[in-house]
Amino acid sequence: MGGTLLPPPRAFPTPRVRAPNTGHTVGEGVALTDLTMHKTALTKRDGRYITYYDFAPPGQVPPARTEADSLTGDPLTKGPELRWNPLLGEWTIVAGYRMDRPQLPRQDKCPLCPGGAEIPSSFEIVSFDNRFPGFVRGAEKPDMPSTELYPVEAGRGVCEVLVYTEAHTGSFAELPTEVIYRLVHVWTDRTRDLSGVPEVRCVYPFENKGREIGVTLDHPHGQIYAFPYIPPRIERELGQTITAERRGSCLFCDIIERELHDHVRVVAQSDHFLAVVPFYARYPYEVHLYARRHGCAWLPDLSSDEQADLARTLKLITARYDRLFGFSFPYMMVMHQLPASASACWHYHVEFYPPYRSAEKLKYLASVESGAGSFLMDEYPERTAQRLRDLEPADVPAPAVRVR
16 A cells, blocks of 8 residues: 555635734733843854844843854865765765764863853853854855766755753753743744745754764754755655645644544644644654644744744643653654745644653664664554653643743
């Protein structure tokens, strides 16, 4: 049986207009604190960009940002290259200098701490071009010759590091909801900015958490890859949604409707978001978080209420992960948003891929997963969803701040 079969079509949902950004609500009697986001973009000595994000009440001006870095290194002279795989029809990114990345340095050598190699002073949230990138703005043509069988292209794009906090220890799950809410605004602003870079076709924010995932820095941070092409996984999702749309259906609306109907795989739900261990999960504790509103396709589409609810729900999921086995739970958190260059019936969604299948056992991608491309799932999604659903916290308050 082929992998392109779809359920019977249903009436295509009428697109709802975007909700106005009038502000979100919190608990009864709780006053919201208004904040303004201040953005300072600077250039490092080696030509890379760094952007500081500060948040302050209206009328207050945060400290001036004038220092870009503490590095004295030279600009990257040999950028990444893209090599075409004719068997799979996809690009491989080749960046040999990434072998020189720092490997779990001590806190006093951490490049992400204030005064470290990358960030010279105190900060709230900061984004900067990765020193060991998979893509480089304006990368030069590679030395490797391009042929008809083996095309080679310059790895033009952007790779950014996004530092959540100046605190060296801790994790995303331990951030206050208000900080995660500010981070949602930063993700949104970076998405807008990077989508405007001429060579960029897809903006992909993500976080690798935990040494089991392969992180090389312990300081809480994420990354953003601005791809010069639509990456294979998102391209396949696009193909499936376009096929469903031609048959008169929104695939994401169908999935949300079915998960709400079955309910056995639901981990958390709200007016704006639905978190589930999907019917087709590949990792035992994989969670997908869907924007429920039809037409909410990427981060800039989120209303203020949806931004606050996204922050609250991300906090809820990651906090429950940490309670699952009693330790800080590693995962890959990836954001799938509609590429600016694409047109499809799409819902913004976040996917979590945790490697643990029990407190002592990891899920390895072995021969069947890596060589054949088919995942073996070690547990029933309905069971793992129940375990996550029953964990504390039962709920997380909405952030008590509002960014104007």
